[in-house]
Amino acid sequence: MARLRMSMYFAALKEALEKHGLLDAKEKIWNMDETGLCLTAKPPKVMSRKGSKIVHAKASASRELLTVVACGNAAGTYLPPNVIVTGKTMRALNSYDTQNAPPKTHISVSSTGWIKSGISQLWFEEVFLKNIGPERPQMLVMDGHESHHHVEIIELARAQNIVLVELPSKTSHFTQPFDRSVFKSLKSSWSREVHEFTAKTGVPVGHQQFFRLLRTVWATAMTPGNLVSGFEATGICPYNPGSIPDVAYVPSEEAQAAQTPITPSNEVCDIAIIGCTEAVAADPMSKQINAANSYSEGEMEIQIIMDEYVVESALPASTLKSYLKHFESGEHPVGDSMYTTWRKYKEQPQATISSSAKGGYFVITSDEAYNEKPAEALSDERYVNKIQEACLQLEKL
The missing domain is CATH 3.30.420.10 (Ribonuclease H-like superfamily/Ribonuclease H)
Structure with missing residues (x-):
């Protein structure tokens, strides 16, 4: 799973819980x-004589x-x-x-x-x-x-x-x-x-x-x-995003950065890219986002920045308070990969992820998600085919 995508999900979940008083x-x-x-x-496993190759059972x-x-x-x-x-x-x-x-x-x-x-x-x-x-x-x-x-x-x-x-x-x-x-x-x-x-x-x-x-x-x-x-x-x-174990995010951002190259493209990226003069194609839901927090090639360094609000809003208040205390003192909790990710984004300049980078809405009853439903349906080929079939049946009648 991509940590960025999960952070955005937990941020949307927390916002919905607080908005409707359901926390x-x-x-x-x-x-x-x-x-x-x-x-x-x-x-289930059964006991049989040693050397038996077939054990019969009715099913x-x-x-x-x-x-x-x-x-x-x-x-x-x-x-x-x-x-x-x-x-x-x-x-x-x-x-x-x-x-x-x-x-x-x-x-x-x-x-x-x-x-x-x-x-x-x-x-x-x-x-x-x-x-x-x-x-x-x-x-x-x-x-x-x-x-x-x-x-x-x-x-x-x-x-x-x-x-x-x-x-x-x-x-x-x-x-x-x-x-x-x-x-x-x-x-x-x-x-x-x-x-x-x-x-x-x-x-x-x-x-x-x-x-x-x-x-x-x-x-x-x-x-x-x-x-x-x-x-x-x-x-x-x-509500506790920290309940998701670290193993769920394997391979980590660092491992993917070492394995996955990022290739320049003429497409415009919805996420701010710092220190790069060329536009780079990056889908925030893909492994490239997780890979490229610090990717360098020659003299060009590419950094993809996540909105700090997205990260912090996904953390419980007690955890965020503890992280801020460690950050100010310069300490690093041993074995806490979530803190490592949070600190990485905390130390970088803030940038904004546009809503289009989210690739959909998690709270599908929200006004924004509901208003996009008609366009989504019309873009679905199966839905369009059903409409055309219904029209043909009406013409026959």
């Missing part, structure tokens, strides 16, 4: 995520995967699950033991078995809004899957005073609470239940057993402590 409101900060449960679970021949949508808040409260099964109509549910599902489970049908924009909107209306209570505003943190940020969902969220925050792409393994501490426990429990059921009954798990096992797994794996730990580990609540 310490654990019961009003939610995370939604999906995972897949396979009818054939990975078998389902189906590779079918069912999607489970989970949602919970930083206080450890879970909403009822939404299960998505593969099928074209609701008749697909006839083969499932839906009567054994966890209480208030919402069930949807998808031709692919995965979540789609229509199912996301239905979940938002029927599960999320109906179970979070009347207090407003509240915040929902999600990943950047295309089904999560359709204009219909954003309009509904804005009307209901729900703040939608989209996580930076390809970072959910460190920024998504459910991925950090909940789904691993859920999948481990699921694999164990599937194996034990098959071992005891001799019957492979199929549609008729799915919801019965899900009910057991949901009650044992989805604990409040797991969810609270997930929000803490991702730095969302309590």
Whole structure:
């Protein structure tokens, strides 16, 4: 992950939390995520005679995967699950033991078995809004899957005073609470239940057993402590960017600077470049930004400067106070790579990163992000093709 991009994300998150008075409101900060449960679970290790090359076990021949949508808040409260099964109509549910599902489970049908924009909107209306209570505003943190940020969902969220925050792409393994501490426990429990059921009954798990096992797994794996730990580990609540481990930013800026050359270009850069007479192409979301804090070639030195506000706003007040104290005394905390990055930008002249360098908005219900949605939709080739197909169908009628 790029430290610059994560700093900008945490700065936007902090601004949204403070603006809406949600900085310490654990019961009003939610995370939604999906995972897949396979009818054939990975078998556990077994004991056998030494030298045995094959150990037989009974398992389902189906590779079918069912999607489970989970949602919970930083206080450890879970909403009822939404299960998505593969099928074209609701008749697909006839083969499932839906009567054994966890209480208030919402069930949807998808031709692919995965979540789609229509199912996301239905979940938002029927599960999320109906179970979070009347207090407003509240915040929902999600990943950047295309089904999560359709204009219909954003309009509904804005009307209901729900703040939608989209996580930076390809970072959910460190920024998504459910991925950090909940789904691993859920999948481990699921694999164990599937194996034990098959071992005891001799019957492979199929549609008729799915919801019965899900009910057991949901009650044992989805604990409040797991969810609270997930929000803490991702730095969302309590707000703490330092919760993201340094290993998440490997390779470091220094390592990339040694490995990645920066080539001159005629394109204009949105980020100020100090000490360089030529314009240099640099995408702030790319590895070049992380690489080039101090890159020299001959007599030309290139320095890419981050706005100091972006760095400092991503730090907790206590951490920033400690950093300032160390900076004034000239001390350097041992093993604190975040301080090294902060000091590097602190010692350089300030420059401003334009909003266009951000490559999108993290708070997608903000006025700026909402106003760009129509243009974004028209630039999407799939969206345009759908409009053209609809027009052709109307002409035929």
